[in-house]
Amino acid sequence: MKYLRKITIILLISGIVSHVFVACQQKTASRQQVVRFWAMGAEGEAVQKLKPIFERQHPSIKLDIQTIPWTAAQEKLISAYASRNLPDVFQLGNTWIPQFAALNTLEALNTRIDTSRSISSAAYFRGIWQTNIIDSLVYGIPWYIDTRVLFYRTDLLKQAGFTRPPRTWQALYTMAKAIKKQSRSGQYALYLPTNEWAPFVIFGLQNGASLLKENSTRGNFESPAFLRAFEFLIRFYHEDLAPLGFTQITNVYQAFARGTFVFYISGPWNLPQFKRWMSDSLRDRWMTAPLPAPHADTIGCSLAGGSSLVLNRHSPRKQAAWTFIEFLSLAQTQVKFYELMNDLPARKAAWKDPHLKEDPYLRAFYQQLHHVKPLPKIPEWEHIAFAKIRQYVEYAARNKMSSRQALRALDRDTDKILEKRRWLLKRQHANSGEKP
Amino acid sequence: MTGKKHFFAPFFFLTPALSAIFVFFFIPVIAAFFISFTDLDIYALGNPATIRFVGFGNYTRLLTDPLFWQALWNTLYFVLVAGPLSIAVSLLAAVLVNSRLTRWKALFKLSFFLPVVTTLVAVAIVWRFIYHPRFGIINYLLSLAGLHPIDWLGDPFWAMPALILMAVWKNFGYNMIIFIAGLQSIPEHLYEAAVVEGATNWQKFWHITLPMLAPTILFVTVITVIGFFQLFAEPYVMTQGGPLNKTLSIVLYMYREGFRWWNMGYASAIAFVLFFIIFVATLIQIKLQKAKGM
Numbered sequence: 195m196k197y198l199r200k201i202t203i204i205l206l207i208s209g210i211v212s213h214v215f216v217a218c219q220q221k222t223a224s225r226q227q228v229v230r231f232w233a234m235g236a237e238g239e240a241v242q243k244l245k246p247i248f249e250r251q252h253p254s255i256k257l258d259i260q261t262i263p264w265t266a267a268q269e270k271l272i273s274a275y276a277s278r279n280l281p282d283v284f285q286l287g288n289t290w291i292p293q294f295a296a297l298n299t300l301e302a303l304n305t306r307i308d309t310s311r312s313i314s315s316a317a318y319f320r321g322i323w324q325t326n327i328i329d330s331l332v333y334g335i336p337w338y339i340d341t342r343v344l345f346y347r348t349d350l351l352k353q354a355g356f357t358r359p360p361r362t363w364q365a366l367y368t369m370a371k372a373i374k375k376q377s378r379s380g381q382y383a384l385y386l387p388t389n390e391w392a393p394f395v396i397f398g399l400q401n402g403a404s405l406l407k408e409n410s411t412r413g414n415f416e417s418p419a420f421l422r423a424f425e426f427l428i429r430f431y432h433e434d435l436a437p438l439g440f441t442q443i444t445n446v447y448q449a450f451a452r453g454t455f456v457f458y459i460s461g462p463w464n465l466p467q468f469k470r471w472m473s474d475s476l477r478d479r480w481m482t483a484p485l486p487a488p489h490a491d492t493i494g495c496s497l498a499g500g501s502s503l504v505l506n507r508h509s510p511r512k513q514a515a516w517t518f519i520e521f522l523s524l525a526q527t528q529v530k531f532y533e534l535m536n537d538l539p540a541r542k543a544a545w546k547d548p549h550l551k552e553d554p555y556l557r558a559f560y561q562q563l564h565h566v567k568p569l570p571k572i573p574e575w576e577h578i579a580f581a582k583i584r585q586y587v588e589y590a591a592r593n594k595m596s597s598r599q600a601l602r603a604l605d606r607d608t609d610k611i612l613e614k615r616r617w618l619l620k621r622q623h624a625n626s627g628e629k630p
Numbered sequence: 631m632t633g634k635k636h637f638f639a640p641f642f643f644l645t646p647a648l649s650a651i652f653v654f655f656f657i658p659v660i661a662a663f664f665i666s667f668t669d670l671d672i673y674a675l676g677n678p679a680t681i682r683f684v685g686f687g688n689y690t691r692l693l694t695d696p697l698f699w700q701a702l703w704n705t706l707y708f709v710l711v712a713g714p715l716s717i718a719v720s721l722l723a724a725v726l727v728n729s730r731l732t733r734w735k736a737l738f739k740l741s742f743f744l745p746v747v748t749t750l751v752a753v754a755i756v757w758r759f760i761y762h763p764r765f766g767i768i769n770y771l772l773s774l775a776g777l778h779p780i781d782w783l784g785d786p787f788w789a790m791p792a793l794i795l796m797a798v799w800k801n802f803g804y805n806m807i808i809f810i811a812g813l814q815s816i817p818e819h820l821y822e823a824a825v826v827e828g829a830t831n832w833q834k835f836w837h838i839t840l841p842m843l844a845p846t847i848l849f850v851t852v853i854t855v856i857g858f859f860q861l862f863a864e865p866y867v868m869t870q871g872g873p874l875n876k877t878l879s880i881v882l883y884m885y886r887e888g889f890r891w892w893n894m895g896y897a898s899a900i901a902f903v904l905f906f907i908i909f910v911a912t913l914i915q916i917k918l919q920k921a922k923g924m
Binding site: 268269272275276293296297298299380388389438444573574576577580581585588589592594614615617618 | 669671672673675676677680682758759762764784786870872873874875886889890891892
């Protein structure tokens with residue numbers, strides 16, 4: 195009994211103390227709001243440098259910035275979701291938006307955009323803006339852009355007898371053949387790592403293929419348009435124009451500098467490193483170009499990749515968090531961010547800045563950005579692309595399967611992955627059918 | 631009265647440890663067991679109403695999943711080759727290090743144990759260079775012998791042997807330490823008696839060292855096999871399961887299904903199948919040792 199009384203007293207005291215603490219915290223909170231922001235990798239560190247500028251302009255808001263590594267970003271975000279610990283605003287790769295929208299954790303931004311003075315859809319590249327829309331709701335504001343273009347060695351291409359980069363698939367193939375003919379052993383025309391699915395999807399989209407069918411509930415990779423694109427690229431492996439696998443090239447920059455390959459389809463994240471490795475005598479021996487197209491009269495599109503800024507639906511500080519998104523979206527912030535990070539601004543106006551305008555390597559990106567297509571906006575896409583497309587690219591590249599067999603198997607696996615989605619849509623349909 | 635008191639006393643002291651194990655181990659295991667009968671996925675995380683009870687659906691799907699069989703076969707291959715190899719190497723190293731003729735024992739112990747405590751990611755970077763098809767030291771040695779270079783990690787046939795070699799090198803030091811402890815507990819007079827009888831070194835090893843080490847060998851075998859069945863980090867950092875899924879292990883497959891694609895139900899089913907396999911494998915080992923009369 196004696197103990198019980200003691201325990202009760204302790205509990206009571208600790209209760210009072212914690213109450214006082216909470217009250218204190220709330221008091222400070224009313225004066226100054228702390229907005230929690232999560233960004234991935236180096237972007238997080240760069241934002242730290244913009245933090246003082248923002249806090250000076252908005253004295254009532256303090257920023258708490260966390261950097262999470264790219265490799266574990268998705269796990270961390272979803273665990274944070276599961277423990278109700280997501281920050282007020284965070285960075286999201288735009289292919290992840292469908293997943294987090296499915297988790298019902300993103301705030302639709304339509305009304306905020308309508309009343310915003312600084313953010314409007316017209317200020318952004320159209321293809322990039324569209325990646326943030328699911329069923330006409332806008333879930334994210336594009337922050338920076340990752341689209342892929344063709345990196346190539348001008349000197350090696352000239353050696354093979356060509357002065358301009360390929361404009362068509364046919365030209366790419368002809369040049370690759372010519373390059374291979376006069377190359378030493380261990381040298382290739384194109385670097386097409388089998389663990390990257392993106393080039394295959396890009397060429398499919400260029401050829402007019404729709405990747406999924408029936409309201410994105412079934413795979414459509416066996417369609418003639420996709421098959422032709424797939425076969426076109428697989429031929430580079432079979433004819434030894436591209437190295438198999440990805441272990442032969444441990445350092446892609448070093449290999450590019452050494453001339454192990456002439457063409458590489460990649461994105462702006464590689465620009466700073468390529469600039470660093472292609473120094474001195476190699477300085478003027480490389481360039482970027484928009485992707486080649488299936489036919490001479492078409493334009494070769496690329497993927498609308500990149501990162502967006504999203505708002506947590508359950509955040510109690512949405513207005514303050516939105517203010518921060520608006521700040522990061524200003525053209526001058528985006529230019530500053532480019533200077534810090536070399537990330538390509540999503541906002542068109544930022545491209546008028548001389549830093550961007552006068553960089554010859556960025557010209558191809560600017561052209562390409564007008565011709566980008568989004569990926570299917572379903573949560574399962576990551577699984578289909580990173581597990582399945584990759585797997586069957588490798589099977590076809592290593593001649594374990596013909597292209598047609600590989601794509602048939604890819605469709606079969608995709609259908610399996612999308613089973614839940616078919617069930618959900620059917621259920622939704624049945625529910626909405628009952629109501630009226 | 632006193633007997634009863636003694637019966638409860640240990641539990642009183644065990645409670646803190648047991649409750650931690652219960653909360654952080656048994657509850658998740660039980661939860662995972664139930665999850666393995668559902669299709670808990672990213673949709674269900676967002677909206678619990680979309681979760682479906684699928685009975686043994688995940689388990690029957692596993693049986694028809696070629697990737698699961700591939701992963702199971704790869705894992706068995708790894709366990710059956712790397713397991714005995716690792717035990718043999720560590721026993722050999724232990725005997726050599728423990729030998730009276732060896733000098734600088736501490737130095738050898740330290741250098742053999744060093745790979746165990748080095749992080750795998752750092753080790754992987756070094757081994758990727760060792761295995762590099764054009765600039766790697768192994769292919770350089772092969773070329774000196776007049777052999778063709780091998781794309782160790784990129785060739786579907788050689789990728790798993792390459793991982794086995796690396797895993798054995800990385801792990802044998804740990805077992806070696808246990809073996810050394812076992813060796814040192816063998817009474818010296820047994821060897822002395824053998825010497826008096828005129829036994830050779832080989833006879834001493836075969837008739838004294840091995841039988842006396844039997845309990846240690848059983849322990850090391852069980853621990854090694856359990857550990858090797860959970861092969862994950864080596865393929866995760868070295869090959870990503872490739873080429874052609876030839877190094878995809880069960881745990882790597884489970885990790886991808888669960889934490890990459892968020893198919894928690896399916897991943898839980900894989901976990902329980904793996905648990906069952908390890909359980910049976912351990913039982914067999916213990917039975918075998920018992921049958922030998924050890």
